[in-house]
Amino acid sequence: MKTIRFFLLAGIFFLLTGCGGEVTVTATVPLPDPVIYPPSITALQFHKDAAQKFIVGTIDFTAPDTDLDTMTVIVSDGAGREVSRTITDLRSFAGYTAGTIFFSIDYITLFPGGYTFTIYLTDWRGLLSNPVYGTFAVP
Numbered sequence: 235m236k237t238i239r240f241f242l243l244a245g246i247f248f249l250l251t252g253c254g255g256e257v258t259v260t261a262t263v264p265l266p267d268p269v270i271y272p273p274s275i276t277a278l279q280f281h282k283d284a285a286q287k288f289i290v291g292t293i294d295f296t297a298p299d300t301d302l303d304t305m306t307v308i309v310s311d312g313a314g315r316e317v318s319r320t321i322t323d324l325r326s327f328a329g330y331t332a333g334t335i336f337f338s339i340d341y342i343t344l345f346p347g348g349y350t351f352t353i354y355l356t357d358w359r360g361l362l363s364n365p366v367y368g369t370f371a372v373p
Contacts, residue, residue: 302328
């Protein structure tokens, strides 16, 4: 009985060691995709400069991926029709995770009435920030 156990154990050992050869194990470990964050507008401040016929203001932003590309300002009249669209290149802000951007809206050519403006940011991947809104009146 001891002899059978010995040969059985020796056989198992021989099979597990693979006759002295190496055993190669390969595995593929999935890596998570990197998290991509769009830019975000965290604050909007503006006022009307009646003497110069401008709306002037600032937006505060965060851009965790440090890849701002453009700022878009859209002005719409009281009926919701777009009357102007300005796209500003923000590549000079590349590398910044937060900051303040100045903007102005020239309303000297607009007819009297109420207007709404919308501002949003775009990053290099085309991701959009949250829009922010403001209103003003042209006398």
